[in-house]
């Protein structure tokens with residue numbers, strides 16, 4: 001594989017950049033693979049990469065119905081963090097933070113990881129107490145957390161609304177300084193390029209339409225480009241999980257809902273961090289291009305529409321303006337939506353299933369982008385070894401049966417409620 | 419914007435309603451021994467259909483009645499609405 005470096009950039013400049021190799025090939029599917037990964041989003045691509053790199057399993061295919069990166073991996077607002085209270089979530093996410101820190105070097109692709117820090121604003125004494133508890137739990141797990149009072153927040157984000165008579169005054173906030181953002185497309189492309197170079201077949205425009213299961217064992221898949229055999233199949237289809245589960249006669253503890261995001265026109269640098277509103281659901285960061293990147297609540301009802309509805313966007317931006325009034329002066333540039341696999345306790349599932357050789361990766365809710373490397377790493381382990389790693393042991397499918405939920409937000413079974 | 423025809427009040431905008439989820443889920447019978455599996459089914463497992471979906475909505479800023487709505491989850495077309503007690 002051709003290395004991306006400043007020397008190669010200069011070298012290729014002399015022949016009008018016509019000497020670059022393709023970043024990944026476009027092969028036709030073979031008849032059989034050791035492992036098939038369904039879904040060419042961040043998680044599928046990362047899984048294939050770690051299967052090849054960590055477990056030396058290279059007869060692997062990624063089957064993607066559209067193009068890689070066209071799903072949620074290319075639609076999210078790129079927030080990366082590990083500010084969780086429960087051990088399972090904290091340790092899994094912090095393991096991922098370490099992979100993020102070295103990802104650009106490891107993939108030889110600039111994913112523009114920007115650990116700019118995240119601040120969750122608090123708007124009451126009770127919320128400050130809850131944040132201090134969460135911050136302490138994080139620190140016990142070796143994750144950086146700083147509790148900020150009102151004056152400290154004011155120094156960092158002076159353009160937030162600090163006036164006296166506001167409905168939701170800012171009491172302070174919880175900051176994870178090492179959290180941040182990254183370039184989402186770059187993550188998909190970086191994993192794809194490296195996986196391809198180790199022999200993984202990336203097969204695009206190929207929809208999985210069914211499965212061959214014989215005597216409780218997976219034998220292969222059916223696709224729009226024909227049948228393909230494999231004794232191990234991993235599902236990484238995010239918002240489409242329930243559709244494929246139905247073909248396997250499985251009913252899962254997830255519902256598909258729509259999440260929107262939007263960006264404003266670009267402006268000069270004003271916001272250095274990721275900031276979230278604590279009295280509702282709104283978050284914001286500024287992209288390198290200067291756009292304010294914003295998002296918040298789900299549309300609020302089951303949806304596979306992949307495009308949003310205006311009332312939710314209006315509601316979310318009202319929260320944004322309450323938090324930072326200057327946002328009302330900006331023009332909206334773009335809005336879009338992605339279909340989200342909302343699990344019933346807000347935590348994901350990375351597990352084996354009752355079908356031998358069939359593995360499940362889903363339930364990512366609002367936060368699957370940040371999980372991309374850790375999810376790929378643990379899912380590859382689960383598939384290669386046919387047993388879960390201790391990092392994803394808490395993300396079992398059976399936890400709903402036994403009551404061992406990971407309800408980080410205390411939202412109960414309706415994680416889609418606003 | 420969805421427009422939902424409340425069987426009690428008529429056509430109203432989505433803003434007046436709160437969503438209540440899949441209406442086809444049946445609670446296990448009262449006063450009967452319930453296994454973990456049945457309970458798991460009732461509380462957590464959902465078909466999450468793409469296409470025609472029967473769901474509960476609460477006309478919370480209107481008559482405050484729960485209603486059933488049959489809606490397409492891919493196109494948002496609403497086919498029919500029912501009173502909570504009505505079967506389709």
Ligand SMILES: Cc1cc2nc3c(=O)[nH]c(=O)nc-3n(C[C@H](O)[C@H](O)[C@H](O)COP(=O)(O)OP(=O)(O)OC[C@H]3O[C@@H](n4cnc5c(N)ncnc54)[C@H](O)[C@@H]3O)c2cc1C
Nearest residue numbers: 039041042043065071072073076077079208338368369370
């Ligand atoms: C608006 C928005 C904002 C978000 N913001 C954040 C954030 O700030 N931070 C964060 O951590 N997370 C965020 N997320 C969540 C995150 O994007 C997702 O959880 C994550 O991307 C899901 O994993 P993925 O990348 O593998 O999914 P996807 O990229 O959706 O990959 C799934 C792939 O499966 C393919 N597929 C589906 N069905 C089939 C089939 N039958 N056959 C073949 N292929 C199929 C799809 O085409 C798709 O490419 C956000 C999501 C959205 C929509």
Ligand SMILES: [Zn+2]
Nearest residue numbers: 424427477481
């Ligand atoms: Zn009504």
